Amino acid sequence: MKIQIDKKKKIPLYKQIAEQIQAQITSGEIPGGFPFPSERQLADALGVNRTTVLNAYKELKADGLMASHVGRGTVAVSAENGRPGRTGYPKEPIWEYLYSDYVKNHDPFDVNKYLEIANQKDVISFAAGIASFENLPVQAFAGIEKELLSRQKELLVSPVAGFSSLRKAISSYMQKRSCFCQPSEIMVLSGSQQGIDLVARAFLNPGDLVLLEEPSFFPAIQSFRAAGAKMMAVPMEADGMDMDILEQLLSRYRPKFLYTMPTYHNPSGICMSLPKRIRLLEMAAGYGIPIVEDDPYGELYFDGQPLSPLKSMDTNGCVLYLSTFSKTISPGLRLGWICANKKLIQKLCTIRQLMDLHTNCVSQQIVERFLTGGGMADYLSLIRREYEERRNIMTGALSKYAPPGLSWNIPSGGYYLWCTLPDGLSAEVLAPKAAEKGVAILPGMPSYLTGQKGESHIRLNYTFPPKNRIAEGVRILCNGIQELIRMQKEEMWPAAHEINPIL
Structure with missing residues (x-):
């Protein structure tokens, strides 16, 4: 069973699920008697609310394509004769239901996409924890x-x-x-x-x-x-x-x-x-x-x-x-x-x-x-001097371009600056905004046990990006932060100036 949903479409999500299952039952790709996952299992796999799957299943049952039986769960009904056929299985295993507890417990944060961004030609990457390729x-x-x-x-x-x-x-x-x-x-x-x-x-x-x-x-x-x-x-x-x-x-x-x-x-x-x-x-x-x-x-x-x-x-x-x-x-x-x-x-x-x-x-x-x-x-002596210079370039650029409310530390070694964003600004919103402008950053959320704690932080690496582009990248990032702050204020303005009737 293969289901792909698009949350940008105007078609309700439960309709998208029901239509795709219906098409697979009608074509014979899902045979009669095929055991469907529970509403909760499918909701977890698709990243939707359980009610969405429940409504999809209700529609399919109303159309006679799905039936629930005590001890057997919910199964497909053969489109040919309107009753459950022989038990069958799809050609491809349903991978998401076969994963071990190890995989299910695994944090979904994907570092690979940041490594891929770092390797793109025109991106200034402050995200990846990688040494300088220039040295x-x-x-x-x-x-x-x-x-x-x-x-x-x-x-x-x-x-x-x-x-x-x-x-x-x-x-x-x-x-x-x-x-x-x-x-x-x-x-x-x-x-x-x-x-x-x-x-x-x-x-x-x-x-x-x-x-x-x-x-x-x-x-x-x-x-x-x-x-x-x-x-x-x-x-x-x-x-x-x-x-x-x-x-x-x-x-x-x-x-x-x-x-x-x-x-x-x-x-x-x-x-x-x-x-x-x-x-x-x-x-x-x-x-x-x-x-x-x-x-x-x-x-x-x-x-x-x-x-x-x-x-x-x-x-x-x-x-x-x-x-x-x-x-x-x-x-x-x-x-x-x-x-x-x-x-x-x-x-x-x-x-x-x-x-x-x-x-x-x-x-x-x-x-x-x-x-x-x-x-x-000798090499360690070289890169200590090099990385200190890069740190100073980054902190100098932040001092020049940072909007009010953006703060950062000045480490005495290592790879990273740890920045705190202006009040109300989320790293989850900033990261894609910065990527659009050609700058990659690492949001703070995956570094916390509860992701919400990291929403106000970003990590900036100064060792990997070309030295002559660090200041440019900081300027672009800070401009993106300022744009989000302006958008935030514009959204709040009407509510702040709304006149309530006196009753």
Whole structure:
């Protein structure tokens, strides 16, 4: 059964549904005896009100094309003889009724459309969380073909945890940030998002509780929700999570784990202060709660020296550390890693081997060569300067073009500005308006457990768009905001000046 509705048409939705089902029964595409989904199931699948489907079914029953039977539900009536025929099924399965609970729990927010927008030629994209394509480290890739051909064995297959030589190189890399770990405590991943998914699969049963910051990294929210977990949000302050609220939640609910991005947080850009880091680790140890530390931006600091990762301060083994080279070397490498207790790494490997077996061998070779050859340190220095300049261009343009009521933070590192829109303006309305004008933004809604909380926020990425178009993009975006504000005022004006009769 295939049904497509168009809410822009003047034909009532129940009529559109009834007419399409009627046509399929009459043509024989839906055979007699075909079991229809319940009104609620079809309404959910089509994204309409249950009453709409109920009215469509009533019309079909009145026309003798549908009948309800105790124990059998609602079935199609053969158009040829006016009575139920033999039980049959359509040629194509009804996919939406076959999906697992994992898919049904999955957040419908689609990041792919923002990646597609980012790749369009004439769009200035502030939406995608992608590194600058103008500053790729070509030295990491130069001559790689010849080297790979000389190491053909290592292109065949990798251990599940990654090549031992790369794990050793990552271990040395982490030691420079005071995270002292062994190669056996590291697993190479296809991006750190895979690590979030692995942690969810390893620890979460449906109904388990996870604590996380709000706003938070929306793919993490999606992963935990898909696993059937319950989530509770800890509000963010200027220097990280509200620790008093966190302690109340820990003492009362004892969650499975806490997920946090303490350094140059996505989407807010906030960096957790040292006192809060110390207190967080004390509480985690006291309550026996693991911390999943997501640290993709820790090396991208602009002002002074960065704070040490939670992992470097963890003396009780509470922290599972995630990071990635996708935010530094190249987004297309899709290579990250997780650092945790050796026994936990082994357990994660048994789960991971059912997914993709191991990370791409070529990516592993490129990253290993870049780390051991000394190119990483120089490259990080370059992109820190570059991204700080881009941040300054964006904040300068906002200061010049922003309408009253638009506010933003100035992060000391990372990728993003987190903006608060003028009162009454919704990011859900602004995003398509900006896209029409050639600027892509990410609305704040998917970063909250309850989407309405994020309607007044947008995230702007300053690393990906061409440097010479950042100011132009900000100007276009701000003009769009001003247009919406004017439209808002025009809609409100008559009501504000309406004269009511005196009775």
